[in-house]
Every structure is written in structure tokens, then in C-alpha cells.
Amino acid sequence: MVFGVGVDIDLILLLKAAFLGVIEGLTEFLPISSTGHLIIVGDLLNFNDDKGKVFEIAIQLAAILAVMWAYRQKIMTVTWGMTQGESNAWRFATNLMIAFLPAAVLGLLFHSAIKTLLWSPLTVAVALIIGGVVILLVERHIAKVAPRIHSVDDMRWQDALKVGMAQSVALIPGTSRSGATIMGGLIFGLSRTAATEFSFFLAIPTMIAATVYDVYKNWALFNLGDVPIFVVGFVMSFIAAMIAVKALLSFVASHSFVAFAWYRIVLGVIVLWYFWS
DSSP states (O other), rough: OOOOOOOHHHHHHHHHHHHHHHHHHHHTTTTHHHHHHHHHHHTTTTOOSSHHHHHHHHHHHHHHHHHHHHOOOOOHHHHHHHHHHOHHHHHHHHHHHHHHHHHHHEEEEEEEEIIIOOOSSHHHHHHHHHHHHHHHHHHHTTTTTSSBBBBBGOOOOOHHHHHHHHGGGGGSSOOHHHHHHHHHHHHHBHHHHHHHHHHHHHHHHHHHHOOOOOOOOGGGOGGGHHHHHHHHHHHHHHHHHHHHHHHHHHTTOOSSHHHHHHHHHHHHHHHHHHHHO
């Protein structure tokens, strides 16, 4: 794929960008891997060259802004509390930074290797299947145990570090950042709601850092002609993410993640069959 010029090509690219934006927004916070879906769909749409890969990273920022808007009251409360020296606010912010560090360090060390060796539909398919099996195991053997942490405000720094280490597994495309953090949270004693909300909050520093780093590393690839494509993808991602965040919080209140596990497994098998055949 090349971001080309010309009315017909631009229209096609704008439609592809809009579709990918919707895919990103709907899947970023579900445990089914937004990156995996973007890699697969981008490959099918021939939207998978170097600039296309950066586009897929950049529109994740829109999904993060959607979370920041949805949780704006909590963010403002924590920010104000930090200026007032409130211990709860500082503990929450510190926990986020601690949880952010493992993926940040490993991402910096292995960013190029991951993009070169693992950024492919086949890797995504395998990760989708393995992740689905892990979710089924967690739901069967761990999630039924009574949680000891019911709110993100009750987490210790040790809990945050464990969830952060779980998030680092999601550097493998197809694993799902939200899936890794939510399942990690359940394994380490968080309730479904607490694990899901902490996954949302942890996405803010993680994905902002990933977006800024990728755009900085690939700045030379962009020109003014790309602006409409990025704007369309960005807006569609924001809208879809707003819908997905509210829907997921409502869903986890009374459902397990088993349906997502089977979705991952079925999709992974289909992708393997498609690309092998």
C-alpha cells in the first residue's frame, strides 16, 4: 500500500482508513487484540507497508483519548489530589507508572525485532489461539476464586507490578494488551471490574508512549497529503472506542470472558487456514 495521489485512490484509502479506525476503536479494549486485527485486516486490504503500520499505531491514540474522556472525572480527581498531596491519588499514579515500566523497557529493547520478526498474520493467528486457551483456563480455574481487590484504589505497588509484567507479554502481536492485563489482574486477585478498569487506565501511558515513539521513529515517512487519511482513521477510532469502553464495562459486570476466548480461537484457526492455503 502507498498513500497515493488522485481522487479515486484517495477515496479508496479514506474508506480503508475509516474501516481500520472502526476496527481499532472496537477492539483496543476487548481481550481480542486490536493490533492483531489491524495486521490481519491491513494485510487483506493491502494497507500494510511501513507507513500503514505507523498509521495503525497512530490511530490507537484516538482510542486512548476516548478512555481519557470516559474517565475524565477520575483523571481530574487524581490530578487535583496529587497537587494537594493526597496519598490515595499519589498511590494510584505511582501504581500506573510501576505497571507501565515492564512493557516500556522491553518495548524499547526489542521494538525493532518485534516489528521485523513478529509483525505478521501467522504470528497473530498463533497468539490469538494461545491467548484464547489461556482465557479459558483462567476462567475455569482462577476467576471463580473470590477476589481480594475490588477497586483500583485498593491496589498495592506489588499488584501493579504483576499486572505490568502481564502486560509486557502483549508485545507479541495478537496477544492483546487488554487481554493480558485483564487476565493478569484476575490471576493476581483483582475483581473483573477492577482488572478491566486498571487495564483501561494502564492503556493511557502505554499507548501514548508507543504512539509517540513510533511516529518519531518514522517521521520521515509522512507528508501533508497523509493528513486526511490519519484524521479519518483517528475520528472513527475515537467514536468506536467510546462505544466499546462503555459496552465492555457493562458486559463484565455480569459475564465471563469465555465468549472472547472462543472468538480468538476460531479467528486464529481461520487466519491460519487462510494464509496457509
